[in-house]
Amino acid sequence: xxxxxxxxxxxxxxxxxxxxxxxxxxxxxxxxxxxxxxxxxxxxxxxxxxxxxxxxxxxxxxxxxxxxxxxxxxxxxxxxxxxxxxxxxxxxxxxxxxxxxxxxxxxxxxxxxxxxxxxxxxxxxxxxxxxxxxxxxxxxxxxxxxxxxxxxxxxxxxxxxxxxxxxxxxxxxxxxxxxxxxxxxxxxxxxxxxxxxxxxxxxxxxxxxxxxxxxxxxxxxxxxxxxxxxxxxxxxxxxxxxxxxxxxxxxxxxxxxxxxxxxxxxxxxxxxxxxxxxxxxxxxxxxxxxxxxxxxxxxxxxxxxxxxxxxxxxxxxxxxxxxxxxxxxxxxxxxxxxxxxxxxxxxxxxxxxxxxxxxxxxxxxxxxxxxxxxxxxxxxxxxxxxxxxxxxxxxxxxxxxxxxxxxxxxxxxxxxxxxxxxxxxxxxxxxxxxxxxxxxxxxxxxxxxxxxxx
Numbered sequence: 234x235x236x237x238x239x240x241x242x243x244x245x246x247x248x249x250x251x252x253x254x255x256x257x258x259x260x261x262x263x264x265x266x267x268x269x270x271x272x273x274x275x276x277x278x279x280x281x282x283x284x285x286x287x288x289x290x291x292x293x294x295x296x297x298x299x300x301x302x303x304x305x306x307x308x309x310x311x312x313x314x315x316x317x318x319x320x321x322x323x324x325x326x327x328x329x330x331x332x333x334x335x336x337x338x339x340x341x342x343x344x345x346x347x348x349x350x351x352x353x354x355x356x357x358x359x360x361x362x363x364x365x366x367x368x369x370x371x372x373x374x375x376x377x378x379x380x381x382x383x384x385x386x387x388x389x390x391x392x393x394x395x396x397x398x399x400x401x402x403x404x405x406x407x408x409x410x411x412x413x414x415x416x417x418x419x420x421x422x423x424x425x426x427x428x429x430x431x432x433x434x435x436x437x438x439x440x441x442x443x444x445x446x447x448x449x450x451x452x453x454x455x456x457x458x459x460x461x462x463x464x465x466x467x468x469x470x471x472x473x474x475x476x477x478x479x480x481x482x483x484x485x486x487x488x489x490x491x492x493x494x495x496x497x498x499x500x501x502x503x504x505x506x507x508x509x510x511x512x513x514x515x516x517x518x519x520x521x522x523x524x525x526x527x528x529x530x531x532x533x534x535x536x537x538x539x540x541x542x543x544x545x546x547x548x549x550x551x552x553x554x555x556x557x558x559x560x561x562x563x564x565x566x567x568x569x570x571x572x573x574x575x576x577x578x579x580x581x582x583x584x585x586x587x588x589x590x591x592x593x594x595x596x597x598x599x600x601x602x603x604x605x606x607x608x609x610x611x612x613x614x615x616x617x618x619x620x621x622x623x624x625x626x627x628x629x630x631x632x633x634x635x636x637x638x639x640x641x642x643x644x645x646x647x648x649x650x651x652x653x654x655x656x657x658x659x660x661x662x663x664x665x666x667x668x669x670x671x672x673x674x675x676x677x678x679x680x681x682x683x684x685x686x687x
Contacts, residue, residue, distance in 0.1 A: 237564045244568045250540055251574035261425035271428050273481040276387040284312035284382055285365035289355035293373035294324040300375050301332040309382035314340045317355040351634035353456035353463035360455050369444045376489040385444050388481055395449045395476040399442035400487035410608040412492040420589045424482055431480040435531045438468030442488040462509020469513055473521040484592040501635040503619035507538045508627050539620045
């Protein structure tokens with residue numbers, strides 16, 4: 234009897250968790266109006282803000298020069314690029330110095346002399362040198378659109394935002410079975426899920442293509458250099474003190490990146506993110522959020538990696554219990570509920586992969602859909618392993634930064650696919666903008682929103 238009740242409780246909990254996650258994942262596609270409101274508004278040509286673009290690079294000599302060149306193509310007239318290199322990384326430093334010599338009015342190099350290196354330490358090293366009104370962060374392998382800064386400038390001025398989060402998209406979906414799922418995760422996260430977080434008033438920021446008013450960033454003390462998810466931590470701290478965050482996404486305006494080059498590299502990256510989320514949860518800054526609904530969302534979001542990993546293991550076990558053990562019919566039916574939501578999620582992912590291909594001009598073949606479905610369980614096993622490893626590392630006090638190397642696979646993917654903007658085919662420009670959102674930008678959030686919005 235007790236075993237049956239336990240199985241039923243676990244099954245119902247998994248069902249509701251999966252249902253909530255799926256609903257949030259589908260947020261941007263609920264109505265044409267919501268979809269239209271997530272996009273950048275057209276710039277008015279009156280750029281008034283100055284940008285300091287931080288570009289931390291460690292052992293990134295293979296991709297750094299291309300990223301700097303793309304940033305130098307920006308149509309905005311007032312920006313500086315600050316490349317942060319380690320004192321013990323002469324190869325990357327040489328690439329940065331060559332770029333600074335070619336464009337001395339735009340590019341500066343700052344050297345990070347910390348004995349132990351990580352991204353937040355590098356960013357904090359450069360923060361005192363920033364001259365702009367806005368600090369933007371990019372990664373060394375990023376492929377940045379020339380019009381992005383003009384759109385971000387307009388978003389800041391038209392909404393009064395303290396933070397603007399742009400879109401980031403992994404592109405090389407064809408590289409491996411896991412890169413396919415990795416790309417789709419980014420698509421759902423930046424295309425939809427982050428917009429819901431902005432609307433609700435709690436948002437874990439992304440690690441790049443994020444822009445913060447310089448005075449707000451300095452007031453917050455920069456980035457937490459001891460946190461493995463410094464981007465998430467900054468978003469939580471700013472949300473908790475009521476700073477206004479705006480998220481905007483355009484498929485032709487996103488920053489393009491590549492997936493980790495190996496499954497081991499992906500495992501280490503996810504371990505770092507999961508451990509960082511756990512650190513942010515334990516810091517308890519989210520407890521300052523007004524309203525029980527926001528605090529519940531924060532708690533759920535920061536613990537989601539571990540719950541998802543657990544569900545990936547428990548759902549198959551539940552299915553086995555329902556099929557192999559002698560349990561009451563009602564309990565057996567309940568154990569199938571998580572499987573139903575998993576199947577619905579698979580269908581939504583297939584549709585999402587089709588939409589991803591259309592928006593980015595990428596040819597998605599039948600074999601990619603097969604890989605998406607077949608690789609799902611194996612990807613869940615990887616996530617579960619990363620979560621377990623993150624907890625183990627945190628308990629043992631292992632906080633060293635495991636660097637993700639980059640080879641420029643997304644640059645090859647872009648060139649091969651001959652990417653062309655196709656967002657207008659799937660996101661009609663004539664769709665009206667909701668009255669609750671600034672024109673052309675996703676619904677902004679502040680800590681003063683009424684709890685009824687939760």
